[in-house]
Amino acid sequence: MSKLTLVSSNKTFGGEQRVYSHESSEVGCTMKFGVFLPAEALAGTKLPVVMWLSGLTCTEQNFISKAGAQRVAAELKLIIVNPDTSPRGLNIEGEDDSYDFGSGAGFYVDATTNKWKKNYRMYSYVTKEFLSLVHDNFPTIPDKQGVFGHSMGGHGALIMTLKNPGMFSSVSAFAPISHPMECPWGHKCFGGYLGEDKDTWKAYDASVLVKTYDGPPLDILVDQGSADNFLKENQLLPEKFIEACKESNVPCVLRMKEGYDHSYYFIASFMEDHLRHHAKHLHH
Amino acid sequence: MSKLTLVSSNKTFGGEQRVYSHESSEVGCTMKFGVFLPAEALAGTKLPVVMWLSGLTCTEQNFISKAGAQRVAAELKLIIVNPDTSPRGLNIEGEDDSYDFGSGAGFYVDATTNKWKKNYRMYSYVTKEFLSLVHDNFPTIPDKQGVFGHSMGGHGALIMTLKNPGMFSSVSAFAPISHPMECPWGHKCFGGYLGEDKDTWKAYDASVLVKTYDGPPLDILVDQGSADNFLKENQLLPEKFIEACKESNVPCVLRMKEGYDHSYYFIASFMEDHLRHHAKHLHH
Numbered sequence: 040m041s042k043l044t045l046v047s048s049n050k051t052f053g054g055e056q057r058v059y060s061h062e063s064s065e066v067g068c069t070m071k072f073g074v075f076l077p078a079e080a081l082a083g084t085k086l087p088v089v090m091w092l093s094g095l096t097c098t099e100q101n102f103i104s105k106a107g108a109q110r111v112a113a114e115l116k117l118i119i120v121n122p123d124t125s126p127r128g129l130n131i132e133g134e135d136d137s138y139d140f141g142s143g144a145g146f147y148v149d150a151t152t153n154k155w156k157k158n159y160r161m162y163s164y165v166t167k168e169f170l171s172l173v174h175d176n177f178p179t180i181p182d183k184q185g186v187f188g189h190s191m192g193g194h195g196a197l198i199m200t201l202k203n204p205g206m207f208s209s210v211s212a213f214a215p216i217s218h219p220m221e222c223p224w225g226h227k228c229f230g231g232y233l234g235e236d237k238d239t240w241k242a243y244d245a246s247v248l249v250k251t252y253d254g255p256p257l258d259i260l261v262d263q264g265s266a267d268n269f270l271k272e273n274q275l276l277p278e279k280f281i282e283a284c285k286e287s288n289v290p291c292v293l294r295m296k297e298g299y300d301h302s303y304y305f306i307a308s309f310m311e312d313h314l315r316h317h318a319k320h321l322h323h
Numbered sequence: 324m325s326k327l328t329l330v331s332s333n334k335t336f337g338g339e340q341r342v343y344s345h346e347s348s349e350v351g352c353t354m355k356f357g358v359f360l361p362a363e364a365l366a367g368t369k370l371p372v373v374m375w376l377s378g379l380t381c382t383e384q385n386f387i388s389k390a391g392a393q394r395v396a397a398e399l400k401l402i403i404v405n406p407d408t409s410p411r412g413l414n415i416e417g418e419d420d421s422y423d424f425g426s427g428a429g430f431y432v433d434a435t436t437n438k439w440k441k442n443y444r445m446y447s448y449v450t451k452e453f454l455s456l457v458h459d460n461f462p463t464i465p466d467k468q469g470v471f472g473h474s475m476g477g478h479g480a481l482i483m484t485l486k487n488p489g490m491f492s493s494v495s496a497f498a499p500i501s502h503p504m505e506c507p508w509g510h511k512c513f514g515g516y517l518g519e520d521k522d523t524w525k526a527y528d529a530s531v532l533v534k535t536y537d538g539p540p541l542d543i544l545v546d547q548g549s550a551d552n553f554l555k556e557n558q559l560l561p562e563k564f565i566e567a568c569k570e571s572n573v574p575c576v577l578r579m580k581e582g583y584d585h586s587y588y589f590i591a592s593f594m595e596d597h598l599r600h601h602a603k604h605l606h607h
Contacts, residue, residue, distance in 0.1 A: 050550065051588035104587065107391045266334065303388065304335035 043176055046071060052113035053078040056103055061172065065164040066126040067157060072169065073099040075109050075119040080178050084116075087321035088179040089209070089314070091121040092165070092188030092195040095224070096143045099123050105303035111311045115318040118179055122169050124191070126158045140227050146219075147195035148243045150232035159232055162243070166199055166206070185209035185317040189306055190269070191216055191224070197245035197259070197280070204254020209320035211260040211313045213306050214267055217280035218246040224274050246276070246283040259284070259291035260316045262309050264299030327460055330355060336397040337362040340387055345456065349448040350410040351441060356453065357383040359393050359403040364462050368400075371605035372463040373493070373598070374454070375405040376472030376479040379508070380427045383407050389587035395595045399602040402463055406453050408475070410442045424511050430503075431479035432527045434516035443516055446527070450483055450490070469493030469601040473590055474553070475500055475508070481529035481543070481564070488538020493604035495544035495597045497590050498551055501564035502530040508558050530560070530567040543568070543575035544600045546593050548583030 046058040054077040063070045080086050089112075091102050102108070102121045112119050125145030131154060134141035145161035174181045186207045188196040193215025200210040219225025220240050229240040241247045263270060263277050270277075277293055284291040299305040330342040338361040347354045364370050373396075375386050386392070386405045396403050409429030415438060418425035429445035458465045470491045472480040477499025484494040503509025504524050513524040525531045547554060547561050554561075561577055568575040583589040 049584055049586050049588035050548075050582040050592075052592050056588055104389050107394065107591070109588075110391065110591070264334075298334040300333055302333050304333035304340055304393075307391070307394070308334075308336050 043172070052109045054109065054113050055081060056109055058099060058103070063126075063164060063168060065160045065168045068126045068129055070123055070126070070164070071099050072123060073103040073119075073121045074173070074177060075103070075112055076177065077113045077116055077118065079116055080118055083178055085178045085180050086116050086118050087183035087185070088118040088120060088173060088177070089185040089187065089317045089321070090165075090170070090173075091119060092147065092186065092192030093121060093124050094188070094190030094192050095124070096138050097124050097192075098143070101303065105307065106310050107307040108310050108314065111314040115314055115322075117314060117318060117321065118177060120173050122165055125161060129158050131155070131158070139224055140231055144191065144228060146191060146228040146232060146243075147198065148228070148232050151239065152232060152234050155232050162199075165195070166203060183208055183321045185321055187211040187213075187313055187317065188215070189213040190275075190301065193217075193261070194219060194245060198243055198248060200257065201245060201248040201252050202242075204252070208323075209317040210257065211316050212262075213309070213313070214263050214270070214275055214301055215245070215261060215277065215280070216275055218244060218276040220244045220247065221279065222274045222276055223272075246280045249280070249283045249289050250287050252287060252289055257289050257291075258320065259289065260313065261291060261293045262296055262313070263293060264296050264301065264305045266298050267301040267305075269301050327456070336393045338393065338397050339365060340393055342383060342387070347410075347448055347452060349444045349452045352410045352413055354407050354410070354448070355383050356407060357387040357403075357405045358457070358461060359387070359396055360461065361397045361400055361402065363400055364402055367462055369462045369464045370400050370402050371467035371469070372402040372404060372457060372461070373469040373471065373601045373605070374449075374457075375403060376431065376449070376470065376476030377405060377408050378472070378474030378476050379408070380422050381408050381476075382427070385587065389591065390594050391591040392594050392598065395598040399598055399606075401598060401602060401605065402461060404457050406449055409445060413442050415439070415442070423508055424515055428475065428512060430475060430512040430516060430527075431482065432512070432516050435523065436516060436518050439516050446483075449479070450487060467492055467605045469605055471495040471497075471597055471601065472499070473497040474559075474585065477501075477545070478503060478529060482527055482532060484541065485529060485532040485536050486526075488536065492607075493601040494541065495600050496546075497593070497597070498547050498553070498559055498585055499529070499545060499561065499564070500559055502528060502560040504528045504531065505563070506558045506560055507556075530564045533564070533567045533573050534571050536571060536573060541573050541575075542604065543573065544597065545575060545577045546580055546597070547577060548580050548585065548589045550582050551585040551589075553585050
């Protein structure tokens with residue numbers, strides 16, 4: 040069990056927003072993460088946990104300072120955890136050259152190319168090491184966990200749910216990268232981390248994975264702003280995911296939100312809806 | 324009327340969080356500010372306005388991204404405006420040397436010392452130029468305005484209310500610097516901006532001003548975290564303000580919030596209470 044170091048703790052909405060660091064064996068560096076513990080968890084009551092996955096460029100700070108999740112999580116008695124978006128400070132040549140590859144852009148895959156495969160293992164980090172660490176260290180109910188995220192993190196939430204039937208009891212996404220095989224961000228990251236054989240990319244594409252999903256019924260909630268520049272640039276392609284869900288009879292609601300963009304101002308506006316969606320399934 | 328330049332606009336909670344810049348005549352430089360317009364204001368309905376004043380080191384960004392005010396303001400139909408905390412980029416020698424003097428630390432006074440008196444006029448900037456500009460450009464109800472703030476901005480909210488009877492219909496503060504004449508932050512800023520004659524400092528000290536307040540009845544709400552390091556270091560001295568209010572029969576409620584610190588995690592936790600306090604007076 041990896042040891043946690045407390046980085047910060049701030050009382051908020053009756054609970055505590057904490058940041059910890061730990062030495063990760065999966066990605067081979069020090070990783071930070073956030074955890075919000077409602078008052079009941081601080082008093083030792085076991086609660087469901089919802090994991091948030093952030094988008095490109097984010098650290099653990101963006102979500103915890105801007106999303107306004109703590110107020111709702113306190114009310115709904117949910118623990119929220121949020122890992123970082125990539126390994127950090129590895130001194131791999133090129134890791135800091137662009138906002139959409141390398142640092143801040145792990146894309147929640149396990150890299151297979153020589154340069155990245157040792158450390159860029161965010162898929163295994165999050166689904167195995169990080170979640171184990173959460174359940175080992177905080178008063179969670181291990182079989183009541185949900186996942187949600189934004190953009191690259193929405194992609195992460197969808198693929199982790201689809202690749203691991205039964206692991207998550209609830210799932211939702213804000214403006215997810217829904218069909219990364221067919222968008223520029225996906226091309227860049229899949230090409231760099233997985234190589235040029237596109238068959239290998241299918242293992243991390245929600246619009247492909249949903250077609251072979253075979254597990255407990257899902258109830259997927261997706262919110263997408265209509266004024267999101269990345270929607271217009273065909274980076275997100277939520278319509279492709281919805282089509283694939285329909286073909287596969289997987290229930291997914293896509294709510295187009297008129298005038299909203301890709302920012303945390305959009306996320307904050309619908310955070311309460313999403314957490315109520317998770318609570319409905321997790322407090323069942 | 325100074326012309327506004329739109330810097331950014333993000334839809335949030337059905338309204339818009341905007342940032343503008345303008346050329347200020349009072350402080351002699353480009354100043355940015357935030358404004359949240361609820362949906363009703365965007366449709367042209369005149370609404371009350373509440374002004375937020377930020378603390379040391381802040382720009383207009385801290386409040387708009389971290390305080391969670393937009394959700395409540397949307398519900399309560401309040402416009403929220405928040406100016407910057409000092410002039411910027413003037414190339415006055417020493418302006419960027421410390422976090423608690425110069426840039427980010429205007430202290431809401433009109434400087435009188437030679438070096439600072441031309442530009443460091445945040446008191447007049449906020450109470451005259453900025454509020455006029457707000458009423459000229461947005462659908463406000465000019466005689467329904469409130470003011471609140473944090474730390475240095477809580478000090479600003481209190482002194483502006485006490486020095487201008489009737490200007491604000493509602494006032495509140497988070498962890499205000501309540502008696503700056505007697506704390507290290509106040510010594511540094513008052514000494515630098517106003518000079519060494521402490522008699523001149525009294526014009527900007529809430530615990531002094533309240534003793535001669537002669538205006539409409541006040542109903543002051545102050546929240547203070549008990550785990551606030553600056554409280555422990557005697558920078559804030561809320562007890563001195565409460566004493567002075569009692570002597571002067573000015574109603575002020577100080578709520579000590581167990582375990583909360585000086586951060587936006589504290590502010591966000593009680594933002595809803597404060598905005599409801601303002602709405603009670605402004606929608607009257």
